[in-house]
Amino acid sequence: MIYSQSVLLIDLNALKENYLFLKQTAPNSICAAVVKNNAYGLGIERVVPALREVGCNDFFVALAVEGERVRSVAPQANIYVLQGIGDDSVKLFQDNKLIPVISTPAMFKFWMKNKIDGIKPVLNIETGLNRLGFRKKDVMALTEDEKKEFSYLLSHLACADEPYHFMNRHQIKEFDEMKKMLPNLKSTLSASDGVFLGENFQKDMVRLGAAMYGLNTAPDRQNKMKAVVHLKAPVLQIANVSDGEYIGYGASYKTKKEMKIAIVSIGYADGLPRSLMGRGRVFFLDQEIRLIGRLSMDNLMCDVTDVKGLKEGMFVDVLNNHYTADDMGADAGTIGYEILNGVCKSGRVQIIEKK
Numbered sequence: 001m002i003y004s005q006s007v008l009l010i011d012l013n014a015l016k017e018n019y020l021f022l023k024q025t026a027p028n029s030i031c032a033a034v035v036k037n038n039a040y041g042l043g044i045e046r047v048v049p050a051l052r053e054v055g056c057n058d059f060f061v062a063l064a065v066e067g068e069r070v071r072s073v074a075p076q077a078n079i080y081v082l083q084g085i086g087d088d089s090v091k092l093f094q095d096n097k098l099i100p101v102i103s104t105p106a107m108f109k110f111w112m113k114n115k116i117d118g119i120k121p122v123l124n125i126e127t128g129l130n131r132l133g134f135r136k137k138d139v140m141a142l143t144e145d146e147k148k149e150f151s152y153l154l155s156h157l158a159c160a161d162e163p164y165h166f167m168n169r170h171q172i173k174e175f176d177e178m179k180k181m182l183p184n185l186k187s188t189l190s191a192s193d194g195v196f197l198g199e200n201f202q203k204d205m206v207r208l209g210a211a212m213y214g215l216n217t218a219p220d221r222q223n224k225m226k227a228v229v230h231l232k233a234p235v236l237q238i239a240n241v242s243d244g245e246y247i248g249y250g251a252s253y254k255t256k257k258e259m260k261i262a263i264v265s266i267g268y269a270d271g272l273p274r275s276l277m278g279r280g281r282v283f284f285l286d287q288e289i290r291l292i293g294r295l296s297m298d299n300l301m302c303d304v305t306d307v308k309g310l311k312e313g314m315f316v317d318v319l320n321n322h323y324t325a326d327d328m329g330a331d332a333g334t335i336g337y338e339i340l341n342g343v344c345k346s347g348r349v350q351i352i353e354k355k
């Protein structure tokens with residue numbers, strides 16, 4: 001057989017298990033799923049129904065256009081929109097009963113003129129990340145009636161992947177202080193990583209993203225999550241090269257002995273970072289295979305001199321349980337989030353749901 005397209009297997013059972021594991025870790029909180037960015041690349045229409053099967057009824061997206069897609073597969077769910085509401089999205093909010101997260105006084109004014117029946121927005125407050133949110137003075141300027149507009153108080157942690165970081169203590173203190181000004185609101189502070197900081201941080205609702213998709217959100221800990229994506233790429237050619245030959249663009253790699261190389265049909269156009277050159281690895285069964293030379297648009301080359309059993313037409317593992325998106329991120333000088341995003345977004349890999 002001859003194959004040329006890479007295959008991304010998505011394991012929805014692993015996704016569900018991860019969700020349920022995180023739910024066990026935060027048993028007293030609502031576990032919302034963050035499905036922004038097309039569910040981190042895995043596909044809103046595939047991920048949302050799977051999560052509904054395990055009882056998830058609260059979803060976060062970044063944009064109203066994403067919210068519309070969630071609504072089409074989750075007619076009853078609560079759908080929160082992190083980047084909020086504005087002139088460009090108010091119709092989508094109305095048509096799909098989306099819940100805005102309001103982060104600025106100007107956006108709150110806009111909301112008061114464009115309120116949607118039956119919808120209570122979320123108030124995002126700034127506690128240390130300095131990304132988005134009402135400052136303390138903005139909260140203090142709210143009237144008692146205005147405070148009644150909101151359902152939840154939300155903030156986002158900067159360093160929750162480092163359990164002992166001073167910022168966690170700082171942000172929860174800020175959060176709890178501002179919460180006193182809004183005693184009737186429910187609270188949501190933590191994303192995936194914050195869930196592991198304990199009940200204090202879990203509040204009424206947690207917002208699960210990366211960990212649910214199998215990424216390790218606490219690098220100093222063994223990853224407890226199951227891998228959700230497995231990426232395989234076909235070997236197009238296996239070739240013998242002699243001592244002193246050059247491999248790939250720029251002739252950056254010179255062989256020091258006779259070698260057997262495999263040319264694999266996957267490259268940076270499929271979302272692999274070019275910075276993997278010199279450090280990347282793929283796998284065949286348990287055998288680790290080093291990338292050699294530069295990664296090109298459609299191909300990578302690797303050293304299979306000592307690899308047993310690999311033949312043209314077979315697939316190598318590019319991401320699996322043992323070499324995860326986090327590991328590749330570490331090899332490439334980035335993070336697992338970006339690897340997942342790149343691979344899923346390329347549009348070139350064949351996506352198959354693992355049964």
Ligand SMILES: *Cc1c(COP(=O)(O)O)cnc(C)c1O
Pocket residue numbers: 034036082156190191192193207208209210211217
């Ligand atoms: C993206 C995002 C999340 C999810 O974060 P993960 O690290 O992927 O769990 C939660 N809350 C906010 C505000 C976000 O922007």
